[in-house]
Each structure stands twice: as structure tokens, then as C-alpha cells.
Amino acid sequence: MDMSIRDRIRGGDAEAFEQLFDEFARSVYGHAFRLTGNQSAAEDVLSLTFLEAWRLRHRIDAGGGSLRPWLLGIATNVARNTRRAARRHDDALARLPRAEQVPDFADEVVGRADDAERLAAVQRAFGTLRRQEQEVFALVVGSGLGYAEAARALDISVGTVRSRLSRARRKLEASVADREPPRPAEQVRGDRVPAVRSAREENR
Numbered sequence: 001m002d003m004s005i006r007d008r009i010r011g012g013d014a015e016a017f018e019q020l021f022d023e024f025a026r027s028v029y030g031h032a033f034r035l036t037g038n039q040s041a042a043e044d045v046l047s048l049t050f051l052e053a054w055r056l057r058h059r060i061d062a063g064g065g066s067l068r069p070w071l072l073g074i075a076t077n078v079a080r081n082t083r084r085a086a087r088r089h090d091d092a093l094a095r096l097p098r099a100e101q102v103p104d105f106a107d108e109v110v111g112r113a114d115d116a117e118r119l120a121a122v123q124r125a126f127g128t129l130r131r132q133e134q135e136v137f138a139l140v141v142g143s144g145l146g147y148a149e150a151a152r153a154l155d156i157s158v159g160t161v162r163s164r165l166s167r168a169r170r171k172l173e174a175s176v177a178d179r180e181p182p183r184p185a186e187q188v189r190g191d192r193v194p195a196v197r198s199a200r201e202e203n204r
Contacts, residue, residue, distance in 0.1 A: 006067070010060050017057070021050055024068055027143060028075050034138040035079040037123050045082055049075040069145055073153030076135050083131075125175040133168040136161055 008016035025046060032045035052074050060067065126134060139150040140161065147165075151158045 006060055006062065006064070009057050010062070012057065017050075017054060020053075020067060020071075024071050025050075027068060028071055031072050031075050031138055031143045032079055034126075034142040035076065035134060036082070037126070041079075041082060045075055045079050048078045048082070052078060068143075069149040069153040072139055072143055072145065073155070076139070076154060080131065080135075125172050128175050129168050129171055133164050133171070136164040137168040137172075140165055 005016050005019065009020060028049050029042055029046045032049070033039065033042035036042050036045060049071060053071060056074070060070070126137075129137065135154060136150060139145045139153055140147065145153065147158045147161045150161045154161070
């Protein structure tokens with residue numbers, strides 16, 4: 001994005017801001033979905049991110065590269081606040097008297113995905129990470145930001161980005177490995193039978 005667009009946004013040009021939305025809305029939504037794991041929540045984060053970006057437009061540097069890291073940093077903060085609000089809401093509901101249970105159709109919707117089981121496993125593994133690790137992983141691995149860009153987006157050092165990402169990867173690898181079902185002994189023995197038979201047949 002050239003400097004004139006940045007200056008126009010800083011000056012409150014609605015048309016320039018619309019161009020910003022068109023260019024980065026998909027990227028912001030993808031990042032929000034990776035952090036929330038929920039389509040409706042991601043849509044809310046998308047809307048709130050650009051509302052917040054408009055409010056903070058005066059903070060855009062006159063020069064610099066893409067505004068994508070700046071937007072993803074805002075989206076990360078919005079998602080963080082959204083999760084806090086959701087927890088407070090859930091806590092309030094938990095204190096209410098139990099009403100008749102309403103069927104939850106979330107599993108049915110997820111079940112329509114081609115790889116629903118793998119998606120669920122990945123989401124569970126991602127959920128074991130600390131919030132700071134989730135944010136770094138989503139920015140670097142999910143959104144493809146470089147370490148320096150992720151550091152600017154989260155207002156932390158590049159070294160912190162590296163260490164959090166390293167911890168996140170180790171935890172995810174361990175979590176996925178723990179969830180892989182072991183091969184039954186019968187199946188292992190069964191796999192070996194044809195090889196043994198073929199060797200015996202060759203010796204006949």
C-alpha cells in the first residue's frame with residue numbers, strides 16, 4: 001500500500017479505509033477464526049477490528065510497509081477481549097438455575113467438514129496452548145507473518161516471539177502424538193503374517 005493511501009486513512013478518508021478493508025478483511029477473518037475456533041465469533045472480531053482500526057487510524061505511521069501486521073495485532077487484542085467477555089458471560093449463565101437443555105448443533109455442523117475428526121483434534125491441541133502461545137502461533141504459522149512483523153503486531157520482542165513459537169510447536173507435537181491411537185497388537189501380528197508366509201513359501 002503506497003504512502004498516499006496511508007496518509008488518506010490517517011486523514012479520515014472513508015474510501016481509502018474501504019480499500020483497506022477489501023484488501024485485508026479475509027486475512028483478518030482467518031486470523032480471528034484461528035484464535036476463536038468459531039465462525040460467528042470470528043465475524044464479530046472482524047467487524048470490531050476494523051471499527052477499532054478506524055478509531056486508531058491516527059496511529060498509522062506515515063511510512064512503512066503493509067498495514068496487515070497492524071490490523072492483525074488489533075484483531076489479536078479484540079479476540080482476547082472477546083474471550084474474556086465470553087468467559088464472564090458463561091460464568092454468569094452457570095450461576096443461573098438449570099433450564100431445559102437445548103440440543104447443541106455445533107457438532108453436526110463440524111461433522112459436515114471433510115476432515116472433521118482431524119480438525120477437532122487440531123483445535124483441541126491448539127486449546128492446550130497458553131493464550132500468548134496461541135497468538136504467536138496464529139500470527140506466524142497461520143497468517144504467515146515474519147518474526148519481526150509478529151513482534152510489532154503484539155508489541156513484544158522478536159526473541160519473545162521465537163521462544164513462544166518454539167514452546168507452542170513442542171506442545172502441539174506432544175499433544176498430537178499423545179492423541180494418536182496405538183496400533184492393536186492383533187493388527188501388528190496380522191500385518192506380519194503375509195511376510196512370514198511368503199518367506200516359508202519361498203523355502204519350499
